[in-house]
Amino acid sequence: MERIRNILKKCLAFILGKSKSILVTIKPSLIAICMGLIAGIIMMLIFNPSETLSGLRNLLIGVIYRNNQLNLRGILTTLHHSTTIILTGIAVVFAFRTGLFNIGASGQMMMGAYVTVHVGVLWSLPAPFHWIVGIFLGVVAGTIYGLIPGILKAMRNVNEVVTSIMLNWIAASLLVYLVNRNVLNPFTQGGSQNIQPTAIIPRLFSNYQLTIGFLIAIAMGILAHFLLYRTTLGFQLRASGFNVDGSKYAGMNTKRNIILSMGISGAFAGLAGALLFSNYGKTLSTEVHVFMEGFEGISVALLGLGEPIGAIIAGIFLSYIKQGGFYMQPAFRPEISDMIIGVIIYFTAISLALQLALKKYSGKIKTFIKRKHLTTREEDEQ
């Protein structure tokens, strides 16, 4: 009896946010995930009530366990697809920790992708060097493309969100132009040529898609964490992110920090594009569009609570739900998992924003609302 009461008490404290464990920190993400699943269940009940239970099971564990056996392919495919969004997630997180919003991860990723494909198609190098050089130069391209909004922000105080969005579209058009000009597939005319076999990144297991790119992504998450929390550079970047005036007072070069942070963020995004297009059979299309993975990075960063390690976990999780949606077929359309992901992201953003707003602006919001009342009343009087 006593024990049950204790547990209840703890649950209550947890919901009210009074106990200070790791659970409290990840609470917004957990709540959001629950909301997403509830929304998913409601959708399933509407479309196909009799299959809801089995659909839910497939969604939740189909990736791991299917047809009475371990679903190795499901697991490895999930990890494979998580690689890109983990990296774009890390890119967003890194800038965010410096107080910047890198909405341009897509553009940086596209530049990385193009350069890697360019090297992979047109250059001739022996095996390990070819893909290594291709990916490396892709990272360089992403870095340079990330530096542009950073420099504009530092030197001219141009909002990085605005420039990043514009640069995304510039990258999309530039990409098509460059593909058409340099690496167009003469037969299909609709995309780039396949990269040479020497430029393909090695797989971890020959029968599965998963490449060493996934390991690189994990390593990057750890590296980003390390950079932010262990190095002098991270110290400065985080200081500027929290308090620009305070960092200036402390003699830090806040302008340089902004540029560096955007450059590093661009490097992660560039790596995402480079790794993705070092896969067997991946080609660039000649239609003008902005890569969605960059925006998914924002979702990953949100769900990962702005931490690099969080981005790894969130990236794998989102990829897992997506793959789970695939296994819900044919009873349900896999888009249900997209919807669940959408709701999850929506709620993470809301609960984070709410928490922040409550903390920072509770007074201001209150008075703002009151002010509105007031003005209307004053008008009434006249």
Add this chain to the structure above:
Amino acid sequence: MTYKIEMRNITKRFGNLTANDQVNLQVKKGEIHAILGENGAGKSTLMSILFGLIPADEGDIFIDGKQVHIKTPNDANRLGIGMVHQHFKLVEAFRVIDNIILGVEDVNKGLLSYQEARTKINELIKLYGLNVELDALIRDISVGQQQRVEILKMLYRDSEILIFDEPTAVLTPQEIKELIAIMKGFSREGKTIILITHKLNEIKQVADRCTVLRRGKMIDTVNVIDVSINEMADMMVGREVLFDVSKAPQAVGESILKVHNLTVKSPEQTFVKNVSFEVFSGEILGLAGIDGNGQTELIQAITGLRPFQEGTLTFKGIDVTNMSIREKYELGFAHIPEDRQRYGLILDFDLQSNLVLQNFYMEKFQSKFMLKFDRIREHSEKLINRFDIRSEKGPSTIVRNMSGGNQQKAILAREIQKPHHLLIAVQPTRGLDVGAIENIHKQLIDERQKGKAVLMVSLDIDEIMDVSDRILVMHEGEIVANVLAKDANINELGLYMLGEKREANNDGAHS
């Protein structure tokens, strides 16, 4: 008898730290009740509990003998409790009258109209002498007037219990006098007042009784007429406090900082007009003046936080006019900034990181771009002990959760221990308790004894007189007086500060 307010056995813990430990507070109706205690003693915490900002872990509250449960500030308002916080909570872009009325929504007297409100406020203004322009924007009025708006807000809500958390820390001497008169008026009208302050002479002037807290525990409640200022200080600190600042003579040495024809402007306004002066090693130069006469801008220009349009800076013979903040830091500048939360600290960093904010990149704390956390921790523990910085979790406390006074101590510790020749201290003792002030004054004098140059800016004329060797007075962006402290008297300095008198030809150097 029944007390107006009675708080019984209040306990509040933050993690391992007990901010209030079985505290009892009894306040009579119509009295002015002071709460006294060192930085971090738990005063703000106790009042936040009474005002419903944070919940107590244990204990009961009684108002007029009836037990009450105050969970939110709205509950407090309904019970007639109002509070003026140390950092005002006004909406800068709104008019005074709006700010006053905004509070009333909470009480839900939905039918009040603007005209009625205006009449009521004007009555309150007349009754208590709280002069303030109702249609001015908050951002256009002085800090002292903003405080009056906060007070009017409480009165407008018909508060019977008025809590003031360090109300005088931000006021000029004249404004303090006026506030004291206003508080006495409240008590005559039968309102009950709780006053938190570190200034013992204020308690002596206005308070009837005084409750002393020390490290979260209630020590005693005394009648103010029965005790001397010294006794109060001893009770609060738990040891004897020396009020006299004793200074051994110290020879003034070479010129450390030379400011020459410095002008600071914005497109709209000139803050500092052609100012020149020198600070020498072995002296404390006090910069006095009424708030808003260019002191802030002058110091920001010298330290590098603000660009300046004309003039040169020379530091030990080196031209530092165009040097970065870090270069100046490395040459030997130390700076205790005026706005500690905005400039002095990264509030979301922990204490140990804040203590190496400017020198984290140096050999001592870094190798190959990696921070040496063990060294940083060691360093912070040393400073925490030496400067008695109190906090919940020591080096890893997030600075935002530290009491105001302890935040200030952290900055001071960081700046004084760094190798330097010049210490620029802007309002170094703002918000500190007498024990800590005594300690800081001692540190400043130690600095001078070690041959450092100290430039101290203070709005507190007593502090300027006690600590400085030489005094500059600023008025409307100009230096209007340069006198040796031993030759100065308060009345004369007052005239300089008001701009009613100015010294003929002064060049800012030694007279």
